[in-house]
Structures are given as C-alpha cells and as structure tokens.
Amino acid sequence: MPPEVPLAIDVRGLTKRYGPRVVVDDVALQVRAGRICGFLGPNGSGKTTTIRMLCGLLTPDGGAGTVLGLDVRRDALAIRRQVGYMTQKFGLYEDLSIRQNLTFIARLFALPDRGRAVDDALARLGLAERQHQLAGALSGGWKQRLALAACLIHQPRLLLLDEPTAGVDPKARRDFWDQIHQLAAQGITVLVSTHYMDEAERCHELVYIAYGRVLARGTEAEIVAAAGLTVFEVAGPLEAVRTDALKAAPGVQSVAAFGNAVHVAGRDGALIQQAVAPLAALPGITVRRASANLEDVFISLIGQAQDNFASAPGATKS
Ligand SMILES: Nc1ncnc2c1ncn2[C@@H]1O[C@H](COP(=O)(O)OP(=O)(O)OP(=O)(O)O)[C@@H](O)[C@H]1O
Numbered sequence: 001m002p003p004e005v006p007l008a009i010d011v012r013g014l015t016k017r018y019g020p021r022v023v024v025d026d027v028a029l030q031v032r033a034g035r036i037c038g039f040l041g042p043n044g045s046g047k048t049t050t051i052r053m054l055c056g057l058l059t060p061d062g063g064a065g066t067v068l069g070l071d072v073r074r075d076a077l078a079i080r081r082q083v084g085y086m087t088q089k090f091g092l093y094e095d096l097s098i099r100q101n102l103t104f105i106a107r108l109f110a111l112p113d114r115g116r117a118v119d120d121a122l123a124r125l126g127l128a129e130r131q132h133q134l135a136g137a138l139s140g141g142w143k144q145r146l147a148l149a150a151c152l153i154h155q156p157r158l159l160l161l162d163e164p165t166a167g168v169d170p171k172a173r174r175d176f177w178d179q180i181h182q183l184a185a186q187g188i189t190v191l192v193s194t195h196y197m198d199e200a201e202r203c204h205e206l207v208y209i210a211y212g213r214v215l216a217r218g219t220e221a222e223i224v225a226a227a228g229l230t231v232f233e234v235a236g237p238l239e240a241v242r243t244d245a246l247k248a249a250p251g252v253q254s255v256a257a258f259g260n261a262v263h264v265a266g267r268d269g270a271l272i273q274q275a276v277a278p279l280a281a282l283p284g285i286t287v288r289r290a291s292a293n294l295e296d297v298f299i300s301l302i303g304q305a306q307d308n309f310a311s312a313p314g315a316t317k318s
Pocket of ligand 1: 018023042043044045047048049050
C-alpha cells in the first residue's frame with residue numbers, strides 16, 4: 001500500500017476504563033483508506049468498546065488521534081455523520097418494512113433527497129423487490145443486508161462493523177464479504193470485528209486484541225511469521241492421544257482439533273518435537289510438521305495473554 005494513501009483511522013493510546021477495570025488499554029490503530037481491517041479477539045476483549053470510541057459514541061479516557069481526519073475526542077458528532085456503524089444486534093425496527101426502516105434512518109441523518117437515498121440503498125443491496133416486507137419477517141441473511149443498507153444510506157467513508165455476520169449462513173456471509181470488497185474498491189474503509197477465521201483471511205490486514213491490549217497486527221502472513229510458532233499435526237485415531245497430557249507438556253502453547261487431526265503448537269520447536277515424538281509410536285497415528293494458521297497463532301497468543309494479564313489488577317476477564 002503506497003504511503004500517500006491517507007489514514008482513515010489513526011489513533012494512539014486509546015484507553016477506556018469502567019470503574020477500576022481498564023477494558024481498552026493503550027490501543028493504537030492505523031488503517032489506510034480503502035483497506036479492510038479485521039478486528040479479532042476473544043469475547044470481552046474490548047472490540048466493541050474500541051469501535052464505539054472510534055465512531056464517537058463513547059468518549060475515551062485516554063488517547064488521541066483522528067478518524068477520517070477528524071479529532072476523535074473533539075469532533076465526535078462530525079465523525080458520526082461520516083461513519084456507518086453496524087452493531088451486533090442490527091438495530092432494525094422489526095415491525096417496519098425494509099423501506100420504512102431505511103426511510104427512518106434517512107430522516108435521522110436529515111438527508112436532503114430521502115426517497116432517492118432509500119432507492120439507491122435498496123438497489124445497491126438488491127433489496128428493491130422486498131422493500132415492502134417487514135424487517136421482522138426476514139431471514140438472518142436479509143436482515144444483515146438491510147442493516148448494511150441502513151449503515152450505507154448516508155454514504156459514509158468508513159464502515160465500523162461489529163460482528164456483522166454472527167449467526168448468518170455461509171452463502172449470506174459470502175455475499176456480504178463480496179459486498180464489503182466492492183465497497184473497499186470504491187475507497188470505503190472498513191474495520192470489521194469477527195470471530196470467524198475464514199473472514200479474518202478475507203481482510204487486507206488484521207489487529208488482534210485481548211484483555212484490551214493489541215497483541216498482534218499486520219497481514220495474515222506477517223502475523224503468522226511474527227508468532228514464530230512450530231506446529232505439528234497429529235492425525236489418526238485420536239482416542240489414543242491424551243490431549244490433556246499434551247497440553248501440559250513443556251513448551252506446548254496450544255492443542256487444537258482440526259477435523260481428524262490436532263495441531264500442537266509452541267514457540268520452542270525442540271520442546272514441541274519432544275512433546276509429540278512419542279505419539280508417532282501409537283498405532284495408526286501420524287505426526288508431521290505443519291504450517292501455523294491464524295487460529296494456531298491466536299490460541300497461542302491468548303494463552304500467553306492469560307499468563308501475562310489475567311491476574312493483573314484491573315484485568316478484564318473474557
Ligand atoms: N458499560 C459498561 N460498563 C461496564 N463494563 C463494560 C461496559 N461495556 C463493556 N464493559 C466490559 O468491557 C469489556 C470489553 O467489552 P467489549 O464489549 O468491548 O468486548 P468485545 O471484544 O466487543 O466482546 P464480544 O466479542 O463478546 O463482543 C468486557 O469485560 C465488558 O463486560
């Protein structure tokens with residue numbers, strides 16, 4: 001990405017406390033215009049809180065920076081007008097039709113030509129034919145599409161999407177991601193939180209947060225490389241494999257099942273090899289070196305974070 005592309009999000013030191021608990025702790029985020037940045041982390045790690053500070057709905061207790069060139073502390077109202085925020089709950093009126101929901105949002109933004117803005121949003125998301133259906137009667141995938149239409153109606157330059165595909169079927173998720181990539185190609189910046197690894201892989205770049213702190217950032221390849229994990233895949237009749245013993249073995253940071261295999265990962269290659277070597281003697285079991293994937297890395301990072309932060313005063317528990 002050429003450095004002359006402006007930063008749509010450029011914040012540092014972002015911090016939020018609830019009482020004695022620091023739920024977002026010194027977070028820095030930089031996302032260039034037109035990029036799709038995946039925001040990952042376990043439940044309760046501070047993603048929603050960070051997103052709400054970025055769109056001006058929550059005032060940070062610390063930190064500074066800009067969103068779309070506007071001051072994240074001073075210009076909250078102006079930021080809100082240029083940002084599309086999709087919440088986890090979609091925020092639709094179930095007893096209004098698709099069109100009525102969009103008209104309502106267009107009114108909230110006091111858009112000058114409401115009818116046209118609604119028509120454009122309906123057309124863009126393929127909702128025109130269903131415009132008179134009640135939102136409450138739509139399937140999860142169509143609700144999600146309507147929610148995306150609603151957050152695009154004022155033509156925002158930045159989309160903040162908080163777990164937009166939770167509970168949505170694979171076809172609808174694929175359509176959604178195609179749409180997100182089309183929007184990014186038009187120059188719209190997207191910060192999207194997700195728990196799905198296949199969605200993380202569709203992002204241009206990723207930020208991983210746990211206990212309110214950023215633990216990893218970069219492209220998928222950069223994050224995997226930086227983690228420096230050694231991974232062995234143990235496959236075969238896994239009933240014979242004592243995964244609890246594996247988890248407790250020195251140097252093992254994660255043991256995760258993938259279909260008929262488990263991935264055993266850690267940073268110390270020699271220790272990992274030592275842990276898995278005896279398994280190769282079990283009947284039908286094969287042990288081979290594998291490439292680390294994002295999930296291996298994130299499981300390993302959260303394990304380290306638990307050791308480092310979970311017992312710290314004010315730590316958030318997920
Ligand atoms: N208004 C509030 N008052 C007190 N604590 C809060 C408040 N809002 C959030 N928290 C706490 O802050 C922490 C971070 O919450 P947040 O919703 O930002 O996490 P998240 O990463 O979005 O989680 P999830 O993946 O489950 O959506 C959690 O421990 C949560 O309980």
